[in-house]
Amino acid sequence: MGDQQNTITLVEAVTQALAFELKNNPEVVVFGQDVGANGGVFRATEGLQERFGAARVLDTPLAETMIAGVAVGMATQGLRPVAEFQFMGFIYPGLDHILSHATRMRNRTRGRLSCPVVYRAPYGGGIHAPEHHSESTEAIFAHIPGLRVVVPSSPARAYGLLLAAIRDPDPVLFLEPKRIYRAAKQPVPDDGEALPLDRAFVLREGCDLTLVAWGASVKETLEAAEQLSASGIEAEVIDPATLKPLDIHTIIDSLEKTRRCVVVHEAARFGGLGAEIAAQIQEYAFDLLEAPVQRVTGYDTVMPYYQLEGAYLPGVERILAGARTALEYSRCEPGSSISANALSGGEALP
Amino acid sequence: MHKPRLQLQASFDIAHLQYLDNQGKAIQSLPEFATPDWLTHCYRQMQLAxxxxxRAxxxxxxxxxxxxxxxxxxEAIGIATGNALAADDVYCPYYxxxxxxxxxxxxxxxxxxIWGGDERGxxxxxxxxxxxxxxxIATQMLHAVGAAFALKQRHQQEGVPLQAAVASSGEGATSKGDFYEAMNLAGVWKLPVVFVVNNNQWAISVPRHGQTATQTIAQKAVAAGIPALQVDGNDVVAVAWAVQDALQRAxxxxxxxxxxxxxxxxxxxxTADDASRYRSAEALQQAWQWEPIKRLDRYLREQGLWSDAKQQDLDRELATTMEMALGNWQTRTPEPVTAIFDHLYAQLPEGLYEQYDQLRDEQQQGAGA
Incomplete structure (x- = not known):
């Protein structure tokens, strides 16, 4: 794995974080379908059973309800289970245990028992997979009190956030954007340094527009920001990373500068995280806004089979269109808005 | 018409265990643990339940x-099960x-x-x-399997004696996937877990024959490759033997x-249900003849271990216990309303501070009004 500087992919960073915790915490167990000898269908657990033994890295029978429920029992008795769902599309049989038990055990027992479980699942579209292998339903889970929903968007954040998720005393749903599992490499030292949960990351600074994106959409969002930059618009790109609880402060701080915001996500729009972010922005920073918060999202349709998934997923063009709408909107006198000025000169946006 | 020749691949038997019959007569000699003290303890606890x-x-x-x-x-099932568990075992009860x-x-x-709406219970x-x-329904069976895994791992890693987990349920729960998935994994991973099903014939209004076409609930374990036993659940000795034996093997x-x-x-x-809507008074009256306390009472009296005088003493003692508990419960300090946030996470996330403050302020204003 990796070279001398340990330059690795996102999926390799997941493996590295799992290995670090397995090595350093005897309470950690990793289990799921095909995570043993096969190393997981995406190879996220490659070599772990060989290194740490079949008593701590276990293949389970094929039953997602069971995977979710067994993790609850393990966690209440002092273990740190890291359970893998093979795809997010197959997590729903386990929802009962996540919603009804994992996230309630601490509260139900008034702190007597806790449930420090990590549920991992590859998620999102764009890999030409069969039906049920491409959905992004993070909003369903972000609605659940007591849960953390974490999505990394780079190898370094995958490593640091997964370490933090495993060490966290409460249940975490860790969604891995499989479209970028191998999209890029970066040096990720295996130093066991966790990144903070509940904190957004500013990936790019800018003062004209705030773009909020997570998971695989960060890739297109950064590309859109570069294209905007070429025409003189500097976008700030924020990755919330922890979708629940949400660090709205970092987004509001950015809006102090930019006053315009676009939220990008693959998931369907209605009731999506974009709605929550837009609602919080208008609650906390209504007077800052020069334009309505734009949502650039998947459509409110069923995620299509892969022939049409490119049309469904928000790409750079859709993000730029959302950016244009936010930048061109003016609620004040003509000419009072910097971006309106910039546009009135006829400068073509990318 | 062609009839192929088939070869038997598997077969199974389900055994039934009873010590005390409906009349409280021992149909076989009782196991060693069933001493006079143990029997009278169970009798007392069943009466307390x-x-x-x-009162509830x-x-x-x-x-x-x-x-x-x-x-x-x-009552016999609960008392026998609870009694068979060791302090370090993990019990995963249904409601x-x-x-x-x-x-x-x-x-x-x-x-x-708990039933008075207070999580502290x-x-x-x-x-x-x-x-x-x-x-x-049935979700606790998977939690018991997970707990059993943790107990087994602690045994293997730390060398402490192997303890077991026990999950209880009703027979309606055996229609759920969780039940099968729990037994299945417990069998594959050979975990120290015992599932005790209270087959009380009714899942709200649906009778036993409306849950499953199987001849017994016990045989559902056959499909998971784990041993099963059917016992007379109104015979506290039979339930206790079965649970103790299963725990010992675990x-x-x-x-x-x-x-x-x-x-x-x-x-x-x-208390939200009215069973007279779906079952006959005759069936209920008949079932009263099999109930567990009367049966044990008859046995104890037959053995010279119980009397009207002892019963009067017990009635007084239990009434006192109950009244004291009621008094303690009724005079309990109410939880502060902000408790709904206090155990949501180990540490309240910053994003919830505002809601926490809002609730606290609402409460303070309400108290001041």
Whole structure:
């Protein structure tokens, strides 16, 4: 794995974080379908059973309800289970245990028992997979009190956030954007340094527009920001990373500068995280806004089979269109808005 | 017409265990653990469970307690199961378990708190590793399997003696996938877990024959490759033997087991239910003849271990216990409203500070108004 500087992919960073915790915490167990000898269908657990033994890295029978429920029992008795769902599309049989038990055990027992479980699942579209292998339903889970929903968007954040998720005393749903599992490499030292949960990351600074994106959409969002930059618009790109609880402060701080915001996500729009972010922005920073918060999202349709998934997923063009709408909107006198000025000169946006 | 020649691949038997018949007569010699002290202890605890149930239902009827699921007629299963568990075992109860909880050291105050709408009742100060009562059907069986995995790992890593987990449920729960998935994994991983099914003939209004076409509930374990036994659930000795035996095998590393304990729900499903809508008075009257306390009473008197005088003493003692618990429960300090945030996460996330403050302020303004 990796070279001398340990330059690795996102999926390799997941493996590295799992290995670090397995090595350093005897309470950690990793289990799921095909995570043993096969190393997981995406190879996220490659070599772990060989290194740490079949008593701590276990293949389970094929039953997602069971995977979710067994993790609850393990966690209440002092273990740190890291359970893998093979795809997010197959997590729903386990929802009962996540919603009804994992996230309630601490509260139900008034702190007597806790449930420090990590549920991992590859998620999102764009890999030409069969039906049920491409959905992004993070909003369903972000609605659940007591849960953390974490999505990394780079190898370094995958490593640091997964370490933090495993060490966290409460249940975490860790969604891995499989479209970028191998999209890029970066040096990720295996130093066991966790990144903070509940904190957004500013990936790019800018003062004209705030773009909020997570998971695989960060890739297109950064590309859109570069294209905007070429025409003189500097976008700030924020990755919330922890979708629940949400660090709205970092987004509001950015809006102090930019006053315009676009939220990008693959998931369907209605009731999506974009709605929550837009609602919080208008609650906390209504007077800052020069334009309505734009949502650039998947459509409110069923995620299509892969022939049409490119049309469904928000790409750079859709993000730029959302950016244009936010930048061109003016609620004040003509000419009072910097971006309106910039546009009135006829400068073509990318 | 062609009839192919088939070869038998597998077959199974389901055994039934009974010591005390309906009339309280021993049909075989009792096991060694069934000493006079043990029998009278079980008798006392079954009476206590019935008293707690009776008072809880009355409290609900007078608006002082929320919905309550009585264990009337099923006391032997709970008491025998709770009694068979060791302190370090992990019990994963379903919601109809007053007797078993009492045997685990859960206080009457805690039981009343749970059904009186106060999460602090799930604190189980005397059995801190046990899971809280579980209301969604059959989910606790998977939690018990996970707990058993943790116990097995602790045994293997730290060398402590192997302990076991026990999950309880009703027979309706055996229709759910969780039940099969729990038995299946427990079998594959050979975990120290025992599933005790209270087959009380009714899942709210649906009778036993409406749940499954199988001849017994016990045989469902055959499909998971784990041993099963059917017992007379109104015979406290039979239930105790079955649970003790299964626990012993679990602690020896021999894996899981299923016990089907046959009883009859003499009460409504809960206080929110009216069983007269779906079952006949005749059937209920007949079932009363099999109930577990009368049966044990007859046996004890036959053996010279019980008398009217002893019963009067016990009635007085239990009434006092119950009244003290009621008093403690009724004078309990209410929880601050902000408790709903206090145990949501180990540490309240910053994003929830505003809601926390809002609730606290609402409460303070309400108190000041």
């Amino acid at each position: 019935r008293l707690v149930d009776d 239902v009355k409290l609900q009827r007078t608006g002082r307690l929320g919905t309550y699921p009585s264990t009337l007629g099923q 109809r378990e007053t007797g078993a909880l009492l045997e685990r050291g859960v206080t009457i105050e805690e039981i009343l708190a 799930q604190n189980f100060q005397h059995s801190p590793s046990d899971l809280p009562i579980c209301i969604p 602690r020896n590393g021999d894996g899981p087991a299923l016990i089907e304990a046959i009883s009859y729900r003499l009460c409504d499903h809960t």
